[in-house]
Structures are given as structure tokens and as C-alpha cells.
Amino acid sequence: MRTYLALSAATAVLAGAGATAYATTADTAASGPARPLAGMRILISNDDSMQAAKASNSDGLGLYELRRAMCAAGADVVVMAPWQVQSGKGTAVTNGGVLTAQRRTALPAGYEGDCAQAPSAGAVYGVCLSAGPCAKDSPSATPADTVKLALRAGLRAKAGWTEAPDLVLTGINSGPNVSAGVNDSGTVGAAVAAVDQGVPALAFSSSGDESQLNFPRVNYRAHAEFGARLVAGLRQRGLLTPKFALKVDYPDVSAGAPAKAPVWTRVGDGAVVYHAFEQRGDGDSFDIALGLCPPAGGGEGECAEGRADADSTWLLGKGHVTIAPITWDRTYGSPVDARRELNRIEHFVKHESPRP
Template sequence: MPSTPRGLLAATTTGIALVCLGVAAAADTTDTTGPGPSADRRPLAGLRVLLSNDDSMQAAKASNSDGLGLYEIRKALCDAGADVVVMAPWQVQSGKGTAVTNGGTLTLARRAQLPAGYGNDCAGAPSGAPVFGICLSDGPCGPDSPSATPADTVKFALRGGLAAKAGWTGGPDLVVTGINSGPNVSAQVNDSGTVGAAIAAIDQGVPAVAFSSSGDASHTRFPLANYRAHARFAAAFLGGMRERDLFSGRFALKVDYPDVSAGQRAKAPVWTSVGHGQVVWHAYQPKRAGSDSYDITMGVCADRPGDRCTETVKDADSTALLGRGHIAVAPVTADRTYGARADATRELAGVRHYITHDAPRS
């Protein structure tokens, strides 16, 4: 283990045993390098991956909306040879975009007992493959502790957290975010904490890929089958990118996976653009006549057609994913200036060729 914490607390949150660690705890800063090229021929052997999300690391809800996808992709990445460290929000932070916290104290809670079925997934990883949740608290994270945002977790990890808690003085090779509970396409990409965490990584020049999976037809449940299929695809997808030297810190990739929970297969990945239409919309209903309090409600455009729900981008991610059942891949940059020229044209062309011709099919 990389360090001995300043204080230990056995806590139970939604049935989870956790060890809470103060950020200022002493650290072993020994760098880890992973196995040599001849020792392990798995496609991600020796790759150091920071894994975060916006759904938390709790994985306690029956809907599978609070972090189960994180454990599925962690397993797939480790099976492919990666050394994976999780630093994720303590509570669900869906919709937080690129929000950051400007003051206060961050505290890490190391998860001592992982969800059933995932406990031995990364056994033997050089870092020990710890799973941390990060809360906003000057003391141990508790059931009601507010959470760090997705961008907070990545910024903290890259600016000292990984060195202190995993011994990665050189930082990670790649940041992976997700697998999110629900797709992140079209207008709501700006709201996505999963994408926001990836943007926080490329802001620091670290390559990043954000993965999101569709829910079932009810839009309220997120089947294990979708996460599992997406995780297998993600590991193979990243392995192919690594083999071709396509990781870039100049843009992030956003990968959305269709619903396959009824036995259908995902169609081949396609190169897309972020659409401009809405798929999910927010509404605000007064609690009572004349009230200053409003309930926040959400719906999908299938239930509320209209101009804002009409997609106008020809190669939109939402059309490929939701309308045609493809795996939708789109590049995302931190520069939101209208009409800005990409400064990585050759790199983008290489990734696009990979998606179109060589990426795994499902």
C-alpha cells in the first residue's frame, strides 16, 4: 500500500466499508513502472490509468445509476493489463459539467470492500489499484458529506493526489471517465460531468476518453449488460489506440454506447460531431400557486417534440447512437470558441481513420 493514513475510521455508507484518509497523509512517492514489454503482452500492459466519473463510486442503487459502470470498466482495463487508480466523486454529481470547488477541504475515503463480484479484479496491480471517493469535508467522509465534483477529482489527482496516494510521481498515461449511466450526446454534453472530467484532464495535457452507456427503454434503469458490453469494447478500443500511438492531450474523445440489454448488438463505431439539439430537457414547476419554490423535473425529447428537440447537425452523435444504434465517437476540446480551428488536424485524422476502419466493432 502506498502510505499509512494519518487516521483510520471504519465507516459504513449504504452498506460499504470504507477507510477514510486525510489528503495531507504521509505518502510513499516511489514511482511504479509496470511490467516490461516481454513480461506481459496484454494490450494495456503497464499503462497507468486514472479512472473517474460523475456517478460516484458507491454502486449501491438498484437502478445501477451510481457508479456500477465504473467497476465494470475498471475490471476490463485491469484484465487488459492496465494499472488503474480510481479517484471519483463521493456522491452522484451528474450534470456538474466542468464545475470546480474554489475553497474548503477535500478528503479521500478509500473503499476497503468493493462491490460484490469486483473485489479481486485488479489483484497484483503495481499501485494496489485503490478506489477512492472524494468528499468536501474537514474530516472523514460520511453518508451526508457533500461531494467533490468530477473535475475536482481529476484536478486533484493530477496535481498531487496520484503522487501522494499511488506513488505515481510521473502522473497517469491516460484518464478514463465513466462508464456513465446514460448517454452524453448533443446539447447535454455541456452539462456532463463525465465529459467535464475528461476536459479537466486535457487542460493539463493528459489524454482522456469519456465513456457513457445508454439506459434501457424506460430511461430510468441502466442494465449491467450495457455496462459490461461497453467495458469490453472500451478495453479493446483503447488497446487499439495505444498500439497506433493515437492518445493525445490536445482533445478528448467521447464514446457513447447504445442499449444492448434486449440482446441486440451494437453497430460499428462511427465518427460523429456533437449535436446541437436536445435529447434531455429540464423543466421547473412551481410547488404551488404563487410559490417561490420550484421542482426540477426532467424528460426526454421523445415525449416532447419541438424545435429544440430537432437535431440539425448531419453527423450528430445523438442520431448515430439513438437513431441508428451505432457506437458514437466524437472529439471534444476545451476551446469552445465558435468556429475555432482544430490545432491537431493530423492527430484527429489518425483517430478518425482508426474509428472508421480499424476500431473493434462491438
Template sequence: MRHTLALTAAAAALAGLGATAFAAAPAPTPAAERAHPAPRPLAGLRILLSNDDSMQAARANNSDGLGLYELRRAMCAAGADVVVMAPWQVQSGKGTAVTNGGVLTAQRRTALPAGYEADCADAPSGGAVFGVCLGEGGCAPDSPSATPADTVKLALRGGLAAKAGWKGAPDLVLTGINSGPNIAASVNDSGTVGAAVAAIDQEVPAIAFSSSGDESRLSFPRGNYRAHAEFGARLVAGLRERGLLTSAFALKVDYPDVSAGRAAKAPVWTRVGDGAVAYHAYERRGSGDAFDIVLGLCEGGESEGECAESRKDADSTWLLGKGHVTIAPITWDRTYGTPVEAARELKAVRRYVEREAPRP
């Protein structure tokens, strides 16, 4: 069974289009922790961070970039040098779209969301955050935005050198954390995944992170983002330690909803599902030329139509149905039947995920 919902504020929130209340600034670090600082397994690693939710983090339902700041926080805490270049406005659903002409402006954000100001204070780049808009003369509140893929391409093709002084490519591109999972058919539309694909297309390793929300409240709790970000930092550290950060394929990491006290289950190596969890539908207005864009939501148990899932190792099944963290490899090569050129790397990463990866 499936049904459609008009893209009202509630449905838009569920789709990741919806807004960020901020918690108070973190409590001061105890003296004991200052005397014995936590290990920094990502020290020396340069990370470009982008997303498709923007860098605004201003909406009450946390759907416009709060996950990006949680990911930035966790990576800097682990010792990485992080620079953010993200879309100026929400760009959910843009996939791998790029802008073919005009001007891009990368404008630094100086007043960061409350509680996140000092997260990267001791990093070489200071955790600089840039929003990328279209047009000259600075980015205004209503400026049109660059796409997720635009931001990564700009960063790798001169933006990081000009704005952060980096020589050469970053060691890793991270995208997200997205407000809502990117699973099954939604992966084709995902700007979070599209930005990661833009990175591996330039031979830079990339990981795309997406978190489930609280469906009962149509929101994306900070706790989900934080749990995912901290897991992500440990995952990246493990991959780095084993020499498994590769540009042969990107990794897509989806995290279940843990806001009600449920614990996320161990990571599972999956494929992208061949069914749908959500889809676009179009409802005609009377007999005229206009059609309302509506969000179709699949309910569990469908055995027919576009909602049906046939793969036992589908990301949607293991994430939504069983509560596991899901990890799937994503490639830029859309040629059907292409042999796996990095078979040894793929096998090694899969083995790490299945046997050695950190537990939530």
C-alpha cells in the first residue's frame, strides 16, 4: 500500500526540506580530560565537508544543515583539519546536478550556530565554513544556491586553494549528515550522494552520511546526528588506519533513528535497494495545466509496484526494518555490467565493515 502527501510544511520536513533549534554551548572540559586528552586518530587528515542541506542550520526541525555541524565537530575532535564548502540554500534532491554557467561565490560564515563556534579552533584551517551561492557581490538570504556537486567541484578545482590555502586535493571528502536516510530509489535523487560521486570522479575518497529522523514528530533530532557523527569519526579512523580510504568507489552510510532510546545495531554491508521508500507523484489541479508535486510514501510490506523490494541485502530493509547502520559502495560508472576494477579493495572494505568496523 502507498499513499501521497502534498508537500506542505510537514511533508517537506519529512523529505529533508523542512528547520534548527540549538542546544546550549557544551560544558567546559574537565581538568582530568585536559590533562589526558583523548586520542586524535585523524590528526593530519585534511577533510572537505559538504552536503545538500545547506550550511544554514536555522530551522526548528533540524533539516537544513545541523548534521553538517555535528560531523564537523566529530571530525575535528578526532584531529582532522576540516573545511566546509556547502550549498547556500537547501538543495535536497539535486542528485549530481551542476550549474553550467554564471558565477559562484564562496562566502565565509563568521557567526556559526550556537554551541559549534570553537569545535575546530585548534585545527590548521580553523574549521572554516563557506556557503556557495550563485551570483556576484556576496550571498544574501534569498540568493540562489550552488548545487552539492557544484560545491565539491569548486572546492577541488581551485576553491580550497584560494579560500583555505590548501595545496593539492584533500585526503577525504565527507558529505552530510543528511536529514533523512538516502536509501533504495532515493539514492538516485540524493544530493548528498551526488556530492560524494563528484569527489570520486576527481579521484578523491568520499563517504556520504545520512541519518533517519523521528517520523512521529517529522523532525531530525540532534541526538541522531551526534550518534552518527561520532560513529562516523571512528569509521573513518578505522579505514584510514588500514589504508582503506579509496577513490575507486564512495561509501554510503545510513544511520537509524535512535532518538527514542533505541540503540543502533551493528553495521551491515548492503546493496542499494531496488524498491522505493518515497517517490515523487504529480496531481493535476482540476482540468488545467498545473500539477501539484506531492511526496509518495511507501508503507511496509508492499509486494507490488515501485514500492516492492526484492533484494534481501537492501539498505532499506536493514536500516528501516531491522535498525542497523547500513554501508553500501557507490560508483560513478553507470555502465551496466562493468567489471569491478577495484575488486581487491572492495573485498577489503567489505571485510572491515563486516568484521572490524566500530559498533554504534
């Protein structure tokens, strides 16, 4: 949190999916509802890229739903996201080379006008590791790269923001980020990069359908609209803090069952997805595969969950929205230096937060 604030004080810088038609920000504004995020500047990133081209909706569609909801609530939004899918990158950063932030002009169908009335028009940038224009096969910046770039130079250069944004949002991820998988999550890693720079952050992740191979638009949309109300509630109460990030996971609602009320949780100590390795014959090579634990818990070994308030239990086993605080400080046993803020946010989630 430290580097960004030091830079700010010293230099005052930083300052397809289907073709279904959806309501735009302009449409929403015309109908005259309250715009609770008016005046806020929000940076959005993710780890799924900004491509939104796969039929499974696993490569960034959730980002556009999040952008849509925040602009509809009145925020000024800029997106800087990885050029390629970077799932599983955690807090990884790139230590050399050149990053290019290339603006996307042709947005996915149905999302073109969502931020037309916002000062930054919801500009979307994909960030690649290249000294020239990003090409189809260009290597990508990591999620943490995109946030660090945006906060330290990119937003000033591309959007003219001479101060830090009010908030960083990451996601909406294709699939939940719970239990041991939180350590691998680029969505969470990007949010950690934001609070490390002194900017409040929330990380959003949505469940897939029953197969966990497809990520229905309805899940993203429900989560994004809930997220806008959640951010509005936190803002109204002065609870947006850079002391820690909030991880917000949303259950599958694509089969018609509504999400249940938000629950304040801890990161589970078991696994939901784990890496499995199978040797090829007697050679030196191993195939990498992902193993799945029982979705409702009750597994053995690394799948066993020992915490009653685990995020995975309440999200996957009980169908609740789950919210957990995530800190950049990995010092075991260190005192919580934002206990008052933590207690107030926990109270808000339990008693005052919006319902799905």
C-alpha cells in the first residue's frame, strides 16, 4: 500500500457473447432511478481477459457485466485487464520487458453503449507483454500487472486520472474462488495488488452451472447487480477501506433457485479444486489435471473442510453469497490493524447488506 502512496505524495501522480440486446446505461439514466455510485471512479480488472469470445463465457464476459452494472449505478469506469486468460496466476508479476495497454474499440455485442454517458466512456484496455500492438497470440500481462500498471501510470496516461481511483473491482471470475484455490486466484491476486497500493478493492467470482464447464450470463448479471448495490452500501457507510480486500462469491442461479442472503465467512482450509499430476510412462513428463472435490463438502484428505464458517461450505453447499476479508499481509499471527473497520463491515454484511 506503501509504494503507491509514496509515489502519490512525492509526485502527485496517478492521478461474443450472443447478440441479445440489453439495456444500456443511457436507457437506465433516461428512466431516472437513483445513481448511488455517481462521482466514483472505478478501475476494473480480472484474470479471465477482456476477450469475451468463448461460448462457455469463461474468458471475460463477467467483466462486461460488472462494467455495465457499475456504469448504470453512476460510476466512471475504466477497464485494464489481461490480454489473454490468466487464471491461476495469483499475485504473479512480470519483472521486465514492455507492457502495452491497447484499447478495444469493438466491444462484445450488447455491451457497446453501457457506459456511453460516463466521462471515460467505460474504456476497455487489454494489456499484453509486447513492445508493439497486441496481436492475437501476444503473451499477456498478469492480473496483478494490470492493476499495478493502471495505478502507477496507465490511468494517468490513458484516462487522464491524476489521482487514484476510488475503488478497484476484479472479476467477475468464471467460477468461484474459495478455500485453498484463493491462493492461486488471479482475481483475488489483482485485488490484493490494489490494497497493496492503498486503494480499496473487491474481488468478485461467480459459480458456473451444474457442469462447472459453462458460466451462464444470468449468474454474472445477478452478481454484478448485487455487487453494485453492495458497493453503494459500503460507500454510503464509509466502509470502503484499503486495509483489506473483500472477496465476494456468488452461487449458481441459472437453474432458477435464487441466491441466499450474504454470509460473512473465512477462507476454507480444504480444497474444492486441486492440481493432479500423472506421470507419462517412466519418463520425465507429467500431465497436469484438475481434480474436483465434492461440491457440498464431506470429502477426505485435501478435500476435507474443517471450518464451519468456510466460504466453500456456505457458497457451494448452502447456496449463499459469501463475503470474506483478504489481507495483503501474510505475517502469521500479526495483530489486525483495522479491527474497527473489520467489525463494522462484518456487521454490515450480517445485518444491513443488500439481499440478492
